[in-house]
Amino acid sequence: MSDHRHPLHISGRFSSGLPLLSGLLLGISFPSYPFIRLDFLAWIAFVPLLLSLQQDEPSGKSYRKVWLAMLVFSSITLWWVSLATFAGGMLTIAAQSFFLTVPFFAFIAVRRWLGFRFALFSFPFFWTAWEWAYMQQDLSLGWLTLGNSQANLTGMIQYADITGVWGITFWLLWFNVLALLLWNSRKEPSPKFRLIVALLLMVAAPVLYAKFVVDEPFSGGEKKASVRVSLVQPNIDPFRKWQDYTSYDIMELYYSQTNRVVRQEHPDLVIWPETAIPFYILDSTYSGYLHSLRLSLKQWNVSLLSGFSDIAYYHPDSLQAKSSTVRLDSTSNRFFETFNASMLLRPDFTPPRVYHKIRLVPFAERVPYVEYFPWLDRFTFSLAGISSWGKGSSCDIMEFNSSGYGTVKTANIICYESIFPGLVSVFVKNGAQFLTLVTNDGWYGTSYGPYQHVAIARIRCIENRRAMARCANTGISVFIDRFGEIYKEIPWWEVKTLTADVPLESRLTFYTRYPDMLPHAASAVSVLLVIFAAFRRKPYEKVAK
Numbered sequence: 001m002s003d004h005r006h007p008l009h010i011s012g013r014f015s016s017g018l019p020l021l022s023g024l025l026l027g028i029s030f031p032s033y034p035f036i037r038l039d040f041l042a043w044i045a046f047v048p049l050l051l052s053l054q055q056d057e058p059s060g061k062s063y064r065k066v067w068l069a070m071l072v073f074s075s076i077t078l079w080w081v082s083l084a085t086f087a088g089g090m091l092t093i094a095a096q097s098f099f100l101t102v103p104f105f106a107f108i109a110v111r112r113w114l115g116f117r118f119a120l121f122s123f124p125f126f127w128t129a130w131e132w133a134y135m136q137q138d139l140s141l142g143w144l145t146l147g148n149s150q151a152n153l154t155g156m157i158q159y160a161d162i163t164g165v166w167g168i169t170f171w172l173l174w175f176n177v178l179a180l181l182l183w184n185s186r187k188e189p190s191p192k193f194r195l196i197v198a199l200l201l202m203v204a205a206p207v208l209y210a211k212f213v214v215d216e217p218f219s220g221g222e223k224k225a226s227v228r229v230s231l232v233q234p235n236i237d238p239f240r241k242w243q244d245y246t247s248y249d250i251m252e253l254y255y256s257q258t259n260r261v262v263r264q265e266h267p268d269l270v271i272w273p274e275t276a277i278p279f280y281i282l283d284s285t286y287s288g289y290l291h292s293l294r295l296s297l298k299q300w301n302v303s304l305l306s307g308f309s310d311i312a313y314y315h316p317d318s319l320q321a322k323s324s325t326v327r328l329d330s331t332s333n334r335f336f337e338t339f340n341a342s343m344l345l346r347p348d349f350t351p352p353r354v355y356h357k358i359r360l361v362p363f364a365e366r367v368p369y370v371e372y373f374p375w376l377d378r379f380t381f382s383l384a385g386i387s388s389w390g391k392g393s394s395c396d397i398m399e400f401n402s403s404g405y406g407t408v409k410t411a412n413i414i415c416y417e418s419i420f421p422g423l424v425s426v427f428v429k430n431g432a433q434f435l436t437l438v439t440n441d442g443w444y445g446t447s448y449g450p451y452q453h454v455a456i457a458r459i460r461c462i463e464n465r466r467a468m469a470r471c472a473n474t475g476i477s478v479f480i481d482r483f484g485e486i487y488k489e490i491p492w493w494e495v496k497t498l499t500a501d502v503p504l505e506s507r508l509t510f511y512t513r514y515p516d517m518l519p520h521a522a523s524a525v526s527v528l529l530v531i532f533a534a535f536r537r538k539p540y541e542k543v544a545k
Contacts, residue, residue: 019072020068027074028041030076062108075093080447081444083444088364096141132523145165146173159209161464232270232273273472275473276438282311344399395427421515429513437468440474
């Protein structure tokens with residue numbers, strides 16, 4: 001009988017190819033184009049890499065294998081970022097390759113102290129804990145959370161309403177661990193049978209749970225409550241925006257599309273995409289534009305949620321004026337700060353409800369930690385002059401009136417924020433009955449980046465059991481139900497509008513109430529495992545030197 005602490009020898013050439021294979025499997029398992037569905041490969045993607053790490057070898061050699069696998073993984077999954085900014089894309093891939101190796105520092109150390117088998121069983125805790133911890137700081141991209149690989153496999157991930165995306169990650173990692181044990185036990189009938197049964201149960205349990213929740217009404221009588229929403233997709237190429245359009249041209253384009261859809265579909269809410277209004281329409285300089293927009297909304301009798309560029313002015317003595325993203329307007333001698341924002345305007349001329357984006361794309365919209373080290377601002381990779389945005393601080397809920405339901409509460413998420421599960425859960429906990437998302441994915445051409453972005457949004461709907469209206473400048477604009485299923489869609493790179501009834505919900509899922517329970521538990525277990533391994537390491541000093 002083989003001992004997993006003393007695995008079989010693997011030839012050098014075969015061992016070197018295994019990390020590459022893992023990187024490839026991880027990369028192609030993530031969402032890409034709709035006609036490519038390889039998400040199931042994530043269930044075994046770590047097996048080759050872990051198999052290569054069974055050997056007794058120097059820690060440096062093991063780390064190089066891990067880094068190679070993560071570099072391939074990041075390159076396949078994130079190459080499209082370079083279409084917006086080549087330097088930024090290369091930096092993103094390099095940074096993500098490193099950050100993905102961090103859990104393996106603990107894995108390699110524990111393997112050295114207590115052997116491979118102990119490290120293997122610790123690995124799901126290390127990885128899940130790090131994924132969560134990484135997303136808590138501003139430097140995080142967070143796109144490659146392992147659970148995101150299953151975003152389109154909605155029939156298997158309905159349990160995210162309990163565990164969030166962290167549970168999907170944890171489930172995948174344990175499946176990989178058991179699959180590796182099955183490979184190592186392939187010549188031993190008894191453990192082989194038990195492992196096969198365990199793996200089958202890991203497949204069956206999510207399927208059965210999904211069938212249960214989909215068939216079971218979630219909100220009782222509220223299930224029929226809905227609001228009518230129209231999405232406006234203008235299809236404006238962000239790279240050519242200022243070459244081909246003036247501010248007047250842009251507003252007229254939106255007016256034309258909105259006027260048509262309001263008259264035909266009679267929505268309660270119209271949504272324009274991220275930075276649809278690319279100037280400071282709430283500033284007194286553009287009061288004419290704002291007045292014209294308000295008159296149109298009154299005529300249409302509809303509320304509007306739109307992305308726009310906002311500006312705030314500060315007194316020279318205020319604390320905000322000392323922030324690195326605050327500038328001095330020499331003409332008016334006032335300090336100001338700009339924001340990637342959204343606003344909700346109602347037809348009754350009430351003051352707009354404004355939300356400032358909280359999670360900003362690292363280096364593209366804001367350089368991480370620039371508030372502490374102002375000189376870092378020179379390292380920004382701006383997109384068409386968009387950079388150094390101010391950072392929002394409040395998860396504001398927006399309210400508007402619907403003809404059939406009365407007052408409706410919604411949460412607006414701006415673009416990249418949709419990859420942060422904890423942030424979205426705060427909006428829902430604050431009272432959002434459905435989610436809206438405004439974005440501009442036009443920077444990434446016809447790559448599969450926009451499809452990845454849509455897929456990740458599906459998990460947010462499942463976690464919180466909230467439908468979503470997603471409006472994108474060049475696509476992909478969609479309506480997603482509370483089970484993560486897309487039920488209406490506008491193809492990308494088309495000038496079009498789309499209208500649908502969006503279900504409203506008020507009940508909170510277990511995940512929404514306790515969004516960090518699983519990663520907190522994984523973090524605590526990880527610390528205990530490392531401490532235990534460190535204190536027990538002496539008897540195993542010669543293991544994997």
